[in-house]
Amino acid sequence: MASEDTAVVFRNGTVVDATGAGPREDWVVVARGGRIDWMGPAADAPEITAPHREIDARGGTVLPGFVDAHVHMTMGGDGMNPAAFLHQPPHYGYYTAIPRLRATLDAGVTSVRDLAGLDLAVVRAVEEGIVAGPRITTAYRALGPTGGHGDFRTCCGFDFGTVLGPGGAVSINTDGAAEALRGTREVMRKGAGVVKVMAGGGVWSPQDTPWHDGLNIEEMTVVVREAAAHGIPVAAHAQSARSIRNALAAGVTSIEHGYEIDAEGIEAMLRDGAFLVPTLATATTPPDPAKSAGYAVEKKLRLQEHLGENISAAVAAGVRVALGTDSGIFPHGRNLHELALLVEHGMTPMGAILAGTREAAELLGVADRVGTLQVGKRADIVVCAGDPLEDITLPGDPANITVVVKDGVVHKDTTAPGRPPATA
Ligand SMILES: [Zn+2]
Structure with missing residues (x-):
């Protein structure tokens, strides 16, 4: 070696x-x-x-080396059907992450931010060279409300979040300011280099939609304050205009997805210098009805209606953009396809390259090194x-x-x- x-x-x-x-x-x-x-x-x-x-x-x-600010190494990127998860052995996800880490590195990405799923075991295995992969900043688990994005219990009670995070969960159900504080401290105790909050609902969660609120402003404010006290940024999953505004009101560092960002959201981002991580690779990929739950397909199609014009408006206004793909929902190992999509949405080729290098490193807090x-x-x-x-x-x-x-x-x-x- x-x-x-x-x-x-x-x-x-x-x-x-x-x-x-x-x-x-x-x-x-x-x-x-x-x-x-x-x-x-x-x-x-x-x-x-x-x-x-x-x-x-x-x-x-x-x-x-490029930086992908939004990945999920424990998810496969080939659709997500809860029924298929029923027979997956516990901790299997650690093993499936291994080829994905390799594919990501081979794609030219030398640093990633895993926004829920991976834990310190994987970070350490890569650092020690036991498995090849990019350097990792991990959120460990996301903080989201009961019944919201991150609560992957189906109506019958099966929790497929236990499969999405091989350590036993992908998120922590968080209700109220006291739990937000405890959850923030808990993920930081487990080595989180970023705290992920669900500011709105999502495509793959069974009980909500992107147009539902996630954590409320008060809960997210507690998270932001506690994380900031430890020098740790907060990433907010937010797709609807309202959830984006809520997250920015709480002072988060980055808006993840941001597909329905409106003029007010753009103004707030410019004011706060917040980052947008538009995850276009995932957003622009049509859902595969054969591999995905019906409820997810419907939500995704609706989200795709206006995201092109909304993200382009944010880019044109000069919102700070960091490259992120949501690989794990999008297939792993084609991360830099995102560069072309950023250019399609109004960035220059050099601007897109900076979004995937200097800017994403800045967002991850690793710009002094990479x-x-x-x-x-x-x-x-x-x-x-x-x-x-x-x-x-x-x-x-x-x-x-x-x-x-x-x-x-x-x-x-x-x-x-x-x-x-x-x-x-
Ligand atoms: Zn994601």
């Missing part, structure tokens, strides 16, 4: 560092000791005498074949992500045929 001590040198590529600077042709990037050690024009590149690995990025673009290519940052580096600024659909096909390096370790390299990746 190669270690981060072996230097990795990227040559002949165009570098997009995601600081906001333009592309630089024929730059060299040197990763050493798990960090970016040097970058600059090829003519100035230092000589590397110690044994190291050369990556020929000719014809490609060298970018920071999200841009800068000397001193962790060596999370990917190579995309071709020029994504010219064709933003390129990164969406994992076959075009030819190299993935995380923490200075090569996880994928298809530029050197026959040479295996440095780690399993």
Whole structure:
């Protein structure tokens, strides 16, 4: 197994560092000791005498590893039918997460935020290299009201939330300010790097709809205050205009989905500097009636009616956007398809790349370590074949992500045929 001590040198590529600077042709990037050690024009590149690995990025673009701010690694992305969950053994979800983590890394995503499902066991397994995957910030479990999004008990009492979260649940039913405080402290005790609240109902929850309220403003305010006291951001699942406004009134850090955001919501986001994570990959995928409960199909079709114009209006107004896919509802391993969708909704290709790097890292609170290519940052580096600024659909096909390096370790390299990746 190669270690981060072996230097990795990227040559002949165009570098997009995601600081906001333009592309630089024929730059060299040197990763050493798990960090970016040097970058600059090829003519100035230092000589590397110690044994190291050369990556020929000719014809490609060298970018920071991407950040997906909204995934669910314990969910499959292939429809969700509660009946199929009845016979799933407890804790099975830990094992199904393993190939999904690998697929996400192979897609060029080196950091993710799991917004309910994963727990510290997985975070640690990835950190220790037991399984390959992106670095993880986890919400552990979401806080939502009894009978709301997150309460996955069907009318007969079967709780398929126990399948969506392999640790035994995907959310904590939370009613009233005292439970909101306890729930916030409980998820933080379990290592949450973000607190997830359900500000409204959802597509996949059996008893509510996106147009129902979730936690009320008072409950969410308690969560925001307690999380902020620990330096932890709050992500709000909110699809209806009203739930978006409620979440912003409570002071959340990000609106997840935001499909029905209206002028008032946009104004509040601009005022507070809140992030929108529009999860377009999931939103624009038609529901599959063969694999999904009927109630979910109906809700999703209604949500899709106006989301294009609403998200485009938020982008046009200058709302801060971070890339997130809701992979787990959307299939894993095609995360960077989201870039093309962001451009379809009004972002420039560079804007979309920043949303998936610097901006998402900012939202996760990891911008001091990852999200841009800068000397001193962790060596999370990917190579995309071709020029994504010219064709933003390129990164969406994992076959075009030819190299993935995380923490200075090569996880994928298809530029050197026959040479295996440095780690399993
Ligand atoms: Zn989600």
